[in-house]
Amino acid sequence: MADDVLSELLRPLRLSDIFYSRWQAGGDWGVQGEEDSCAVLHYMLSNECFVGFHDDSPPVHLGAGDLAVFPYGTAHTFAGRPDAVAAQPLRSVLPERVPGSSDVVSVGSEPTDTEMLCASLHYDRTAEPALYRALPRVIVLRRDVLIGEPLLHGTLCSLASEIARTSPGSGLVALRAFEMVFVLALRTALERLTELSPALQALRHPGISASLVAIYRDYARPWTVETLARRAGMSRSAFSETFRALVGDSPARHLTVRRLQEARALLSDGSVALGDIPARIGYQSNVGFHLAFRREFDTTPGAYRKALRPT
Incomplete structure (x- = not known):
C-alpha cells in the first residue's frame, strides 16, 4: 500500500x-x-x-x-x-x-x-x-x-x-x-x-495517518504545518488540533523528533560523514541541526558519534 x-x-x-x-x-x-x-x-x-x-x-x-x-x-x-x-x-x-x-x-x-x-x-x-x-x-x-x-x-x-x-x-x-x-x-x-487509545485512532484517521506517513517516510522534505495539512486534506487549524489530540504533540514537534531519531541512526553509521547528515534529514543548515540535536539529547552530534566508538 x-x-x-x-x-x-x-x-x-x-x-x-x-x-x-x-x-x-x-x-x-x-x-x-x-x-x-x-x-x-x-x-x-x-x-x-x-x-x-x-x-x-x-x-x-x-x-x-x-x-x-x-x-x-x-x-x-x-x-x-x-x-x-x-x-x-x-x-x-x-x-x-x-x-x-x-x-x-x-x-x-x-x-x-x-x-x-x-x-x-x-x-x-x-x-x-x-x-x-x-x-x-x-x-x-x-x-x-x-x-x-x-x-x-x-x-x-x-x-x-x-x-x-x-x-x-x-x-x-x-x-x-x-x-x-x-x-x-x-x-x-x-x-x-481503535477505542483502546488515541494513538490507534491516529493511525486509523484518514488525514492524520496520511500526514504520519509523510513524516515517517519523507522526513527530509521541507514540510510545514500547512503542507502537512494539505497532505491530510484538512484545514490548518483542524489538522493541528486533531493531530495534537490524537498523537499527543504538535506536527512540527513530531517531525523534529523523527528527523533526530534518523540522525542518531546515521551517526551510528561510520560511513556517513557528519557534515552530510543535516541535509539528509531535512535541515537547511548545520547550525540548526546542531542546536536541535543538543536540545533533544543534551549532547552534540559529534560527541554522540564519538561516544559510540570503541575505546
Missing part, C-alpha cells in the same frame, strides 16, 4: 532478534517480569492466566486461545490467580535470555495444566517513534477475534509445533513467524480496537 502507516511506524524499529519460550505451569504460580527493551508476546495454549501491572489497574484475564501483545515491554506479572502475591522474579526463572535462543520453562507444581508461548522481539529502542510509545501498554486479542483473522490465527496455531523443530533455519523461521504475529496483531488492533 502506498500509504501504509503501520509499516512506516514499525520500519524504524528494525526488529532484529528474538528469545522465545514455552511455559508450563501448575498449582499456585506467578512470575514478575521487568521492563524490557523489546516487544513481548504471550499466547495462551491452555487454561488461563492473569496479567497485572504495578498500579491499581485490575488484572487482565487471558484464556485459552488469547494473545497478549506488550508493544514496548511494559513490566508486568503473569500468574495463575488474579490475587497472586508471591510472584517469582523472571530473572530467577530465566537467568539468561540470549537473543536467538529458546527455552522450556516450568513453574509452580505438578500437574501442569497451563501452557503458553512467550516471545521477546528485540528492536532498536533509540529509533522508537514517539507515537509507538503512545500505543496501549498491552493489547489483548481474544480467541474469537483471532479466529476471524485466518493468517494470524493460522500462524499462532502452527507455532507450537514449529518452534520445537531443530532443523536448519528453524531459528530464522521462528523469528519471522513471531514477527509476523506481532505485525498482524497490531494490524488487527488498528482495524478492530
Whole structure:
C-alpha cells in the first residue's frame, strides 16, 4: 500500500532478534517480569492466566486461545490467580535470555495444566517513534477475534509445533513467524480496537495517518504545518488540533523528533560523514541541526558519534 502507516511506524524499529519460550505451569504460580527493551508476546495454549501491572489497574484475564501483545515491554506479572502475591522474579526463572535462543520453562507444581508461548522481539529502542510509545501498554486479542483473522490465527496455531523443530533455519523461521504475529496483531488492533487509545485512532484517521506517513517516510522534505495539512486534506487549524489530540504533540514537534531519531541512526553509521547528515534529514543548515540535536539529547552530534566508538 502506498500509504501504509503501520509499516512506516514499525520500519524504524528494525526488529532484529528474538528469545522465545514455552511455559508450563501448575498449582499456585506467578512470575514478575521487568521492563524490557523489546516487544513481548504471550499466547495462551491452555487454561488461563492473569496479567497485572504495578498500579491499581485490575488484572487482565487471558484464556485459552488469547494473545497478549506488550508493544514496548511494559513490566508486568503473569500468574495463575488474579490475587497472586508471591510472584517469582523472571530473572530467577530465566537467568539468561540470549537473543536467538529458546527455552522450556516450568513453574509452580505438578500437574501442569497451563501452557503458553512467550516471545521477546528485540528492536532498536533509540529509533522508537514517539507515537509507538503512545500505543496501549498491552493489547489483548481474544480467541474469537483471532479466529476471524485466518493468517494470524493460522500462524499462532502452527507455532507450537514449529518452534520445537531443530532443523536448519528453524531459528530464522521462528523469528519471522513471531514477527509476523506481532505485525498482524497490531494490524488487527488498528482495524478492530481503535477505542483502546488515541494513538490507534491516529493511525486509523484518514488525514492524520496520511500526514504520519509523510513524516515517517519523507522526513527530509521541507514540510510545514500547512503542507502537512494539505497532505491530510484538512484545514490548518483542524489538522493541528486533531493531530495534537490524537498523537499527543504538535506536527512540527513530531517531525523534529523523527528527523533526530534518523540522525542518531546515521551517526551510528561510520560511513556517513557528519557534515552530510543535516541535509539528509531535512535541515537547511548545520547550525540548526546542531542546536536541535543538543536540545533533544543534551549532547552534540559529534560527541554522540564519538561516544559510540570503541575505546
